[in-house]
Amino acid sequence: MSNRVFEHFPKTNIKSVCPICYKNHDGATVLVPINGTQEGFNMEAVPTHIQCVIDNLQYSKEQKLMGLETKF
Numbered sequence: 001m002s003n004r005v006f007e008h009f010p011k012t013n014i015k016s017v018c019p020i021c022y023k024n025h026d027g028a029t030v031l032v033p034i035n036g037t038q039e040g041f042n043m044e045a046v047p048t049h050i051q052c053v054i055d056n057l058q059y060s061k062e063q064k065l066m067g068l069e070t071k072f
C-alpha cells in the first residue's frame with residue numbers, strides 16, 4: 001500500500017477539508033502532493049477522500065492529463 005494512503009481523514013487540523021467536496025467526514029484518504037511546494041525531499045500535500053477522487057477523476061487524451069476540478 002502507498003505511504004500516501006490512510007484509513008481515516010485527519011482530524012488534527014480542524015481547518016483541513018477535502019478540496020473536492022469541501023468536507024472532512026471520515027473515510028479512506030490520500031495525501032495529494034501540491035505542485036510547486038517541493039523543497040528537497042519534502043512536499044506539501046492536501047488530504048483528499050479517495051472516493052471523491054474515484055467519482056470525479058477524468059482523462060484527457062489530447063492533453064495527456066488526468067485530473068479533476070477542486071473547490072480551492
Ligand SMILES: [Zn+2]
Nearest residue numbers: 018021049052
Ligand atoms: Zn471529499
